[in-house]
Amino acid sequence: MIEHWQQLQNALSRLGLVDGKIEMITVSKQKAWLPQNDVVLVVVHAAAGKRKGGVVYSLDGKVLDIDKPN
Numbered sequence: 176m177i178e179h180w181q182q183l184q185n186a187l188s189r190l191g192l193v194d195g196k197i198e199m200i201t202v203s204k205q206k207a208w209l210p211q212n213d214v215v216l217v218v219v220h221a222a223a224g225k226r227k228g229g230v231v232y233s234l235d236g237k238v239l240d241i242d243k244p245n
Contacts, residue, residue: 186219186230190244195223 187195199220204212216239217232226244233239 187221189230189238189241190221190228192221192223192226192228192244195221195226197221198227 187193197219201218205216215234218229220229228244229242230238231240
């Protein structure tokens with residue numbers, strides 16, 4: 176996963192939060208939201224003021240989902 180750190184840092188631009196910051200990185204199967212999921216996901220949570228969003232990555236760095244800020 177370390178080799179994909181640059182991609183994680185690009186989460187801010189993917190979310191349109193270039194003036195924001197990464198608040199948290201979660202590494203989990205996300206069973207609470209995805210009960211059928213059996214793979215480990217990396218979720219990058221970011222915010223710029225009240226605008227918040229996240230990018231979900233697989234362990235190989237592939238973007239699986241983007242939760243754009245509103």
